[in-house]
Amino acid sequence: MSADFTVEQKNYLGGFVSGIAALRSSRGLPPIGGAKGPHATSPTPMPEPAGPDAASHRAMARVEAAGKKLADAERAKREELGLDSYPRMVKAAREGVFPKGDDVLRWRYHGLFFVGPTQQSYMVRLRIPNGILTHWQLAGMADIAEAHAGPYAHVTTRANLQIREVPASDGIAVLEKLVGLGLTCKGTGADNIRNVTGTPTAGIDPQELIDTRPYALEWHHHILNERAMYGLPRKFNVAFDGAGLIAALEDTNDIGLQAVEVTEGHGVAPGVWFRLALGGITGHKDFARDTGVIVPLQDATRVADAIVRVFIDRGDRSNRNKARLKYVLDELGFDAFLAEVEAKLGAPLTRAPAGAIAARPDAGRQTHIGVHRQKQAGLNWIGIVLPVGRMNVDQMRGIARIARDLGDGELRLTVWQNLLIPGVKDMDVPLAVAALEALGIGISASAVRAGLVACTGSEGCKFAAAPTKRNAEEIAAWCDGRIRVDQPVNIHLTGCHHSCAQHYIGDIGLLGARVSVSDEGDTVDGYNVLVGGGFGPDAAIGREVFAKVKAEDMPPLIERMLGVWIERRASADESFAQ
């Protein structure tokens, strides 16, 4: 350091240099200038990482020290975490080019999903905590979709919104405009914690034990702003269920926090707690399992944070197929896993015997559509039918207007790929329903249509073996005119094993499959057919009954399956799963 500097200047420079060193170290980079002295030609040892990325970098180093190869995505994340790629994304947008190689993963940290070759465009996925947004946000989304994307949006199975067909040059403009609306896409893709879901009727539900909104919101802001939460080996899902009338499907999440009432006389304070369930991933045929742990409501974020940190330490970073919490739990066992969580927390978790938990009221099967009374006297939510989650921009603006003029100004998305307009006065319900009908939107549907869930499918996803949304519509259209189903029935269509529409939990689940039609290797769209899935108290993984059925044969097959069930069931309320 030059002797001409004053003491203050030297101190400043000293801090500056050590700051750069710490930053390089935290990213797994060698010191400036590389190794020196007699060992200069030897490989530079990886410096001990520091800072918020340290835990994930240590986990990667352990994989290599064990002689295993890091998954390509892990290597890419160590070289540059997607969060730090924003300036290069801006440059790419100016040049009108899509990402290549590892940058496809990195851009997803900002919610830009390049979906080529299926569509040479971006899909943009938002974060909408607890699935709740305002009328002006939905109207603003319509403006953005019209200006920069296909003129429509999809409601996803994580109570979220996606827009598609965004050109390379428009990706940044979309992100900036969304921030202007008070929305964000940060961390919505790649190996991050996904949109936080909660009970969609939180705060208005007559049977809820708690309002999930403050807990979902606290977790949302925590994961957005705590850099260590971006160091996961794979994606991660967290849900809060308040025991309301619409199922939040919390047991399909890595962490399911389920409001329960603890009764007196079991050595823990009676009242409402979260019951902790872990390891749900229905695409791998597992629901979240009860841990026996109960969490004080105000500690939800702290406990979830500790769980994620154990996952960061322990998750598989060499095999992407095994890099989910379920596999950590399978390997360690629940007791050892929870002991590590307690070590992170620096305090024991609270256990409660199953007998201490009061029976919970069931969610309804069709409470997400139609008019339902809120706990506030004289007010209602209206659940509207959005076939396979799609609405065009005119419908988005119209729904927003109805929410503003006749509701409380909010909209609530559900994991059933539809949305609710809450806060509608009794006297305004007929007008709101008529206004929705004028938009071509209904509030009632056949049992088949009401329980239809479909992933993006081959019209927008390169993994799909079939156009799930189109085929779902075809099934509903065929069945609606031919068979009357008098009970709720859920039909879930997923295009591939990633299971975005959770085919394993449907009464009927369809998993996309290519069906061979010639000896020359020609194939057509089709499905493997499963039956007997369920969720909540009826949680069950569906089992395959038909393999490789052509998509064109699915509508009559589903009709026949429903017909056999109706004919043979022992009573009118025997569910399909039974």
Ligand code: SF4
């Ligand atoms: Fe794509 Fe597969 Fe997810 Fe469907 S389930 S959206 S095909 S990744």
